[in-house]
Amino acid sequence: IQDVEKSYDAELQLLVHTLPKEEGWVSGSLYLYQGFWWSSLALKPMISFQRHFEAFDSDVMVATFPKCGTTWLKALTFSTLYRDRFARDEHPLLVSTPHQLVRHLEYDVYINNPCPDLENICVYKPRLLATHVPHASLPTSIKDSKCKIVYICRNPMDMFISLWLFSNKLRDENQESLSLDKVFDKFCRGIHSLGPFFDHVLEYWNASQENPDKILFLRYEDLKEDINSQLKHLAMFLGVPFTKDEEKQGVVEEIAEICSFDKLKKLEVNNKGLHTSGVPHKDFFRKAKVGDWSNYLTPSMVERLEKLIREKLDNSGLTF
Ligand code: A3P
Numbered sequence: 001i002q003d004v005e006k007s008y009d010a011e012l013q014l015l016v017h018t019l020p021k022e023e024g025w026v027s028g029s030l031y032l033y034q035g036f037w038w039s040s041l042a043l044k045p046m047i048s049f050q051r052h053f054e055a056f057d058s059d060v061m062v063a064t065f066p067k068c069g070t071t072w073l074k075a076l077t078f079s080t081l082y083r084d085r086f087a088r089d090e091h092p093l094l095v096s097t098p099h100q101l102v103r104h105l106e107y108d109v110y111i112n113n114p115c116p117d118l119e120n121i122c123v124y125k126p127r128l129l130a131t132h133v134p135h136a137s138l139p140t141s142i143k144d145s146k147c148k149i150v151y152i153c154r155n156p157m158d159m160f161i162s163l164w165l166f167s168n169k170l171r172d173e174n175q176e177s178l179s180l181d182k183v184f185d186k187f188c189r190g191i192h193s194l195g196p197f198f199d200h201v202l203e204y205w206n207a208s209q210e211n212p213d214k215i216l217f218l219r220y221e222d223l224k225e226d227i228n229s230q231l232k233h234l235a236m237f238l239g240v241p242f243t244k245d246e247e248k249q250g251v252v253e254e255i256a257e258i259c260s261f262d263k264l265k266k267l268e269v270n271n272k273g274l275h276t277s278g279v280p281h282k283d284f285f286r287k288a289k290v291g292d293w294s295n296y297l298t299p300s301m302v303e304r305l306e307k308l309i310r311e312k313l314d315n316s317g318l319t320f
Pocket residue numbers: 064065066067068069070071072158161162163259260261262264284285286287288289292
């Protein structure tokens with residue numbers, strides 16, 4: 001395995017030299033791989049995931065662009081899919097973070113291990129895992145199998161502000177805080193980790209339109225507006241619809257409640273320890289407000305982003 005690892009590292013070094021490169025927002029460089037920008041640290045586990053992951057037909061993937069509601073969607077999908085496995089007062093979310101319960105493939109599981117033991121990593125079955133990998137770059141077995149994908153996107157302005165504030169927390173102590181102007185320009189040019197944002201969203205959007213039984217495309221704002229009906233939709237998509245009895249007993253509302261921002265933000269488990277990115281778990285719970293961008297973006301920034309949204313999403317059928 002060590003020899004394979006060595007030749008793999010050498011291959012990766014060679015590959016990195018051939019890729020277009022830009023300065024990252026926080027530290028290090030970003031490399032353009034298969035149309036998206038990756039940090040050198042994430043590139044290796046992402047390629048391991050691409051090469052070695054074997055999907056089962058029964059698998060469920062939570063796929064997201066960072067800061068679009070990953071934490072929330074992980075909690076909701078976990079709680080819906082496995083709802084008959086635990087008693088209400090023994091809900092795993094009371095003692096583990098959503099990121100510990102639904103492990104991330106390229107940013108966690110494959111980080112130090114090109115062939116992780118996924119059977120042990122996924123305590124409950126069917127397996128539930130998460131990824132930020134763009135649709136076109138997903139391992140072929142995910143696309144070719146019957147495994148289901150749940151994707152969430154968010155208004156680009158709110159997502160951008162959330163990303164900017166979160167990235168500020170990722171920087172080294174001696175690094176000055178990230179200038180909004182500078183990162184806004186990079187964001188508009190698609191130069192950010194996993195960017196361009198619009199390409200990421202559109203790939204999943206188009207794939208969900210072509211194959212709605214395989215990919216459920218959700219919007220953060222719709223979940224905010226009516227979580228109960230979105231949860232019913234999610235359960236139906238996952239093949240575990242809520243029964244009339246469950247609905248009468250208030251199971252849908254219970255899941256919405258335990259996964260709610262106010263509930264999760266207060267839990268001790270989400271206020272201690274570090275995420276695999278090195279960021280404190282509590283930083284995944286900021287404000288969760290729709291429209292918070294209006295407190296930060298200048299009118300000219302709004303104008304530029306609105307124009308970009310129009311250009312990118314025109315004729316796609318996707319709106320924010
Ligand atoms: P804000 O920075 O706007 O507050 P991700 O989970 O993809 O990293 O996204 C983080 C964003 O989702 C943050 O947005 C965070 O506050 C919000 N969030 C986290 N948990 C949430 C929940 N249970 N319900 C709604 N929003 C949540």
